[in-house]
Amino acid sequence: MLASGSCVGRFELVRRVASGLMSEVYEGREAGSGRPVAVKVLRDAFCLDADTIARFLNEARMLERVRDPHIVGLVDCGRLPGGPPFMALEWLPASLHDVLASAGSGLSLHSAARVASQIAHGLLSLHERGIVHRDLKPANVLLDQRDPAVARAKLADLGLAKMPRSSASEAARRGTVAATLLPVSTGGAALLGTWEYMAPEQWLKSKDVEPKADVYALGVLLFQMLTGQLPFVAEDKGALMCLHLFERPPLHLLDHLASQELRDLITRMLSKRPWLRPDMREVLDPLARFL
Structure with a gap:
């Protein structure tokens, strides 16, 4: 943990705001301008792990290349002298996780549609570049x-984002995002993502998922925003996997919604078969009618 008042690049740390398995996030201030930023620093324990460092640097490179009003912006990135890499990001003081925890019973239809629409725009921007986020959840x-009725929502944390192989070779020829990324070794059995939001195919083979996995995760998130609860809950990983793979979501919890169109949209987004889900552009059209 870095002390308040420490300097990371041209940023002075104010306080630690989040601590994850592989990194810590601090509120910081840019020297001179005083602009608030979020400073994300890789933990020392992972500084010798080539794959972890590659993922961290790839996140910064993707954010640098994919500029979108609905994706958290990169301010700077670098490395502490003899220490871990860091990135400075646009400062946003709240998360959907905090808002849902306070709301308890869910959000209004307008608020849920507003947040979902903004995140769908961010995901669409990634998908158009061949990138799958792979870890959509309220904390991100x-x-x-x-x-949430008036907030600007932005997609964060591309640490698990994946560039499909079919796009990567083409991108290398064209000099697009994939060509700037470092190679990462992902074992075939590696489970990447947050269990409660993972599409069935992501449980089976995380490294090969396509954009429709993000559509499923957004469907889970939209369901959660509208009902105040997740569609699938279990006490252990195996049981939760079975629910996502085989059980129908409790769609009756959406019966209070006046719009059959929205219920049908969420049903399609939560389909077990990715080819039956809408793409992200098809998700945006119905949501726009509730803004």
């Missing part, structure tokens, strides 16, 4: 204020 949706 950041807000510029706590009221």
Whole structure:
């Protein structure tokens, strides 16, 4: 843990705001301008792990190349002298995780559609570049204020994002995003993502998922925002996997929604078969009618 007042590049740390398995996030201030930023620093324990460092640097490179109003912006990146890499990101003070925890019973239809639409725009921007986020969840949706009815929502954390092989070779020829990324070794059995939001195919082979896995995760998130609960809950990983693979989601919990169109959209997004799910552009059209 870095002390308050420490400098990371041109940023002075104010306080630690989050601590994850592989990195810590601090609120910081840019020297001179005083602009608030989020400073993400890789933990020392992972500084000798080539794959972890590659993922961290790839996240910064993707954020640098994929500029979108609905994806958290990169301010700077670098490495501490003799220490871990870091990136400075646009500062957003709230997360959807915090908002849902406070709301308890879910959000209004307008608020849920507003947040989902903004995140769908961010995901569409990734998908158009051949990138799959692979870890959509409330903690990775950041807000510029706590009221979701008026907040700007942005997609965060591309640490597990994946460039499909079919896009990577073409990108290398064209000099696009994939050509700037470092190779990462992902074992075929590696389970990448957050269990509660993972599509059936992501449980079976995380490294080969396509954009429709993000559509499923957004369907889970939209269901959660509208009902205040997840569609599938279990006490252990194996049981939760079986629910995502084989059980129908409790769609009756959406009966309070006046719109059959929205219920049908969520049903399609949560389909077990990826080819039956809409693509992200098809998700945006129905959501726009509730904004």
